[in-house]
Amino acid sequence: xxxxxxxxxxxxxxxxxxxxxxxxxxxxxxxxxxxxxxxxxxxxxxxxxxxxxxxxxxxxxxxxxxxxxxxxxxxxxxxxxxxxxxxxxxxxxxxxxxxxxxxxxxxxxxxxxxxxxxxxxxxxxxxxxxxxxxxxxxxxxxxxxxxxxxxxxxxxxxxxxxxxxxxxxxxxxxxxxxxxxxxxxxxxxxxxxxxxxxxxxxxxxxxxxxxxxxxxxxxxxxxxxxxxxxxxxxxxxxxxxxxxxxxxxxxxxxxxxxxxxxxxxxxxxxxxxxxxxxxxxxxxxxxxxxxxxxxxxxxxxxxxxxxxxxxxxxxxxxxxxxxxxxxxxxxxxxxxxxxxxxxxxxxxxxxxxxxxxxxxxxxxxxxxxxx
Ligand code: FES
Ligand SMILES: [Fe+2]
Numbered sequence: 001x002x003x004x005x006x007x008x009x010x011x012x013x014x015x016x017x018x019x020x021x022x023x024x025x026x027x028x029x030x031x032x033x034x035x036x037x038x039x040x041x042x043x044x045x046x047x048x049x050x051x052x053x054x055x056x057x058x059x060x061x062x063x064x065x066x067x068x069x070x071x072x073x074x075x076x077x078x079x080x081x082x083x084x085x086x087x088x089x090x091x092x093x094x095x096x097x098x099x100x101x102x103x104x105x106x107x108x109x110x111x112x113x114x115x116x117x118x119x120x121x122x123x124x125x126x127x128x129x130x131x132x133x134x135x136x137x138x139x140x141x142x143x144x145x146x147x148x149x150x151x152x153x154x155x156x157x158x159x160x161x162x163x164x165x166x167x168x169x170x171x172x173x174x175x176x177x178x179x180x181x182x183x184x185x186x187x188x189x190x191x192x193x194x195x196x197x198x199x200x201x202x203x204x205x206x207x208x209x210x211x212x213x214x215x216x217x218x219x220x221x222x223x224x225x226x227x228x229x230x231x232x233x234x235x236x237x238x239x240x241x242x243x244x245x246x247x248x249x250x251x252x253x254x255x256x257x258x259x260x261x262x263x264x265x266x267x268x269x270x271x272x273x274x275x276x277x278x279x280x281x282x283x284x285x286x287x288x289x290x291x292x293x294x295x296x297x298x299x300x301x302x303x304x305x306x307x308x309x310x311x312x313x314x315x316x317x318x319x320x321x322x323x324x325x326x327x328x329x330x331x332x333x334x335x336x337x338x339x340x341x342x343x344x345x346x347x348x349x350x351x352x353x354x355x356x357x358x359x360x361x362x363x364x365x366x367x368x369x370x371x
Pocket of ligand 1: 086104
């Protein structure tokens with residue numbers, strides 16, 4: 001019998017998972033290892049680091065990670081710990097640094113933004129010590145369409161294997177050339193998988209998102225079966241609706257390279273484990289999911305626009321941002337209520353509807369097989 005299918009007097013029902021996968025902090029550690037430490041993980045847009053010497057910090061599976069743009073313009077990633085005695089090197093994204101240099105707060109070992117050790121006070125006379133042996137410990141880092149991905153594993157398989165056919169599928173959106181127009185961060189008191197579950201069905205749309213349901217029919221979803229790399233599908237726009245905005249119209253040009261059909265749909269894909277990619281006719285929205293604990297998740301939502309659109313007089317992103325900010329908060333609210341309910345001693349796995357098929361598929365992928 002496959003995972004979570006239970007027989008009852010009316011035939012097999014596909015059921016929601018056991019609560020422990022959402023409420024157990026020990027299980028959280030296991031899945032952080034499996035899904036975040038041993039896989040490619042999305043960490044941000046290359047345009048967050050436009051210039052040599054720019055850097056960002058991320059936390060993946062409890063590890064502090066430094067991502068830099070070097071003097072050669074290349075983006076690299078390193079464990080954010082000093083190779084002298086292990087001290088965290090850069091405390092926060094607001095830590096001032098000299099141009100393309102990071103100085104350890106403890107004994108002032110200094111590293112450049114390519115990770116080389118370039119200064120180690122008091123080490124000159126130490127037998128056997130060579131600066132070139134003590135650079136920052138690098139992490140594999142690859143970029144697709146301006147999205148930066150990291151893999152903490154040594155010698156990981158190429159990112160391309162995990163992107164599967166997404167690059168082909170989305171080739172009509174000029175994502176690499178698009179830039180962040182707006183960013184909103186959220187702290188949600190819910191397990192990270194509840195965020196992906198919520199994103200993967202629109203059964204809740206009529207009750208939770210009445211405004212969304214006016215723009216896009218909640219029953220219009222056409223999903224592909226989920227696979228080990230992603231789950232998703234598309235929904236159509238109602239007649240007379242140009243995009244997902246507060247008014248349903250847009251004064252931004254539609255992306256000219258899209259097909260007529262692509263201009264009439266919105267594409268929603270969860271790239272596993274942590275990038276939700278929502279492609280609209282005139283913009284792209286991303287959610288970066290950063291699990292903090294079993295019941296707390298940081299979510300960074302960004303809206304990307306074509307550079308030419310952003311440069312045009314009268315450009316504004318407010319209609320798209322306000323619409324999705326409202327929708328996001330509605331989603332986070334029901335996700336938080338679900339997290340609370342899952343902690344109840346009365347919770348038992350419930351039956352999935354036929355419109356929650358992706359959730360069941362995702363359970364098979366994300367959760368361990370049960371006997
Ligand atoms: S621990 Fe960083 S310089 Fe000593
Ligand atoms: Fe929703």
